[in-house]
Structure formats: structure tokens, C-alpha cells
Ligand SMILES: NC(=O)C1=CN([C@@H]2O[C@H](COP(=O)(O)OP(=O)(O)OC[C@H]3O[C@@H](n4cnc5c(N)ncnc54)[C@H](OP(=O)(O)O)[C@@H]3O)[C@@H](O)[C@H]2O)C=CC1
């Protein structure tokens with residue numbers, strides 16, 4: 001893999017989690033340069049500056065990780081620094097390749113990456129789509145993202161908003177479920193801290209089991225539910241009129257729809 005420098009323009013919760021994941025994967029610290037207005041240090045000897053550089057990025061991966069609505073303000077200042085050797089990587093939810101191309105007309109390659117926060121542990125999911133998947137630097141970006149967990153190319157950009165809802169937002173939905181599991185136990189008399197510990201470990205163990213199994217989670221659920229036993233009674237509540245499936249479908253629909261709105265806002 002080439003050792004292209006990596007600029008992180010914006011390094012808040014998400015890009016910071018990615019950088020933490022790359023450091024866990026032993027990427028050399030001197031590959032990374034952070035630009036963030038606050039200039040807040042990242043640690044680990046990573047270079048941080050509060051302004052864009054004076055001279056161009058040259059051959060580099062330049063990841064933008066600010067909020068989607070900031071693109072119109074920030075891109076004009078970056079434009080003259082981006083040339084045909086520069087690969088722009090955007091983690092901005094919603095914002096489409098065509099909008100990014102308008103923002104960075106001289107970039108050699110543009111890739112959208114949709115990470116999630118568990119990338120900090122190398123256990124994330126990163127959806128990817130490039131203007132040219134076979135083109136310059138696409139493989140470099142894919143290799144870099146694979147260090148953060150599961151990296152998947154998405155064939156159709158129209159599905160990228162769904163990926164953003166499923167895996168980008170997904171940890172938030174799973175955290176809600178963990179809280180609900182813990183609060184349910186607490187409401188039935190368990191010590192709150194103990195209920196939370198047990199809920200988190202139950203989700204961790206179940207996720208690892210599902211990840212290592214060739215069988216679908218539905219089959220694994222059936223293995224827990226002994227005929228005539230108590231789990232089935234609980235599943236009956238989740239399954240009644242597809243209660244959980246409908247709730248999760250509506251959740252993903254709402255998040256997907258907001259991603260589409262953000263794409264629209266960025267087009268203006
Ligand atoms: N949070 C998540 O789980 C996910 C977020 N995303 C995407 O990541 C992006 C960032 O989200 P998130 O990390 O949560 O947000 P944060 O608010 O945590 O981070 C925003 C970052 O943008 C920086 N910033 C603000 N103004 C500028 C500027 N003028 N120039 C350069 N950088 C600037 C901030 O700088 P400073 O640090 O100095 O304040 C900060 O580092 C969004 O586009 C979002 O769609 C994608 C997937 C998941």
C-alpha cells in the first residue's frame with residue numbers, strides 16, 4: 001500500500017473514532033494531519049492545525065469530516081488546494097458524489113465512505129462508493145478503511161442513504177436496545193448497574209455468536225427459545241404483528257429520509 005499522507009479536515013466524533021482505529025491498527029502517526037478550527041490536540045503526536053495549509057495537498061487522501069451543511073462554506077477555501085493527484089474522501093451523510101464533484105472540480109478521485117463509531121476498536125462497518133472504483137487511489141482508500149472493520153463497496157449510490165441509516169446510525173439504535181434491555185431488567189427488580197453490565201455483555205456475546213455462525217439470527221433466536229419455555233413468550237411480544245420489525249423498518253426509513261434531505265440541502 002502506498003503511504004499517502006492523510007489529511008483529516010474536521011476531526012470530531014466520527015473522524016476522531018476513525019483515527020483512533022487507524023492508530024490501533026498501527027498506522028504510522030506521521031501519515032495524519034488534522035485541520036480543525038479549535039486546534040484541539042488529538043494526542044499520540046498527531047499534527048493538528050486550526051487552518052487549511054497554504055500550499056496544495058498534492059498526492060494525498062483528504063478526508064472531509066465536518067457537518068454536511070458546512071460543505072458550501074468550507075469547499076471554496078479548499079478548492080485551490082485540491083488537484084488531480086488528490087483523492088477526496090467524504091464521510092458526510094447524504095452528500096452525493098455529484099455534489100462533491102461540483103465542490104472539488106479538480107480532484108483526481110472522489111470516494112464516499114460511511115463509517116460508524118465502533119471503527120475506533122477496529123470493529124466498525126464502512127460503506128464505500130467511488131466515482132471510479134477501478135480508478136486512482138480507490139484501492140488505497142479501501143485498504144485503509146478495511147483496517148477499521150468490515151469495508152463494503154456499495155454498487156448503487158441511491159442505496160448509500162440506507163447504508164448510512166443501517167450501519168452509520170446503527171450503533172445508536174443498538175445502544176437504545178441495550179438501554180431498554182437494562183431498564184427492563186431494572187424495572188423488574190435488578191440492580192441498575194448490574195442490569196446494564198449484563199445487558200451490554202449479552203449484546204456483545206450475541207453479536208459475536210451471530211458473526212461467527214453460518215445461520216441467520218432468526219435461527220439462533222429459535223435455539224434460545226425452548227419449546228414451551230419462557231423465551232418464546234418474550235419473542236411473542238416482539239413478533240406480535242411484527243412489532244419489532246415494523247419499528248426498526250420505520251426507524252431506518254426515518255433516518256434514510258433525513259439523509260436524503262441532507263443530500264438535497266447540500267445540492268442547493
Ligand atoms: N457521528 C457519527 O456516528 C457519524 C457521522 N458521520 C458524518 O461525520 C461528519 C461529522 O460528524 P461528527 O463527527 O459526529 O460531528 P462533530 O461535530 O463531532 O465534528 C465536526 C468536526 O468538524 C470540524 N469543523 C467545524 N468547522 C470546520 C471548518 N471550518 N473546517 C474544518 N473542520 C471544521 C469540527 O472542528 P473542531 O473539532 O475544531 O470543533 C469537528 O472536528 C458528518 O458529516 C456526519 O454526517 C458519518 C457517519 C457516522
Ligand SMILES: O=C(O)[C@@H]1CCC=N1
Nearest residue numbers: 093164165168169170
Ligand atoms: O446522524 C447523522 O447524521 C450521522 C449519519 C450516520 C450517523 N451519524
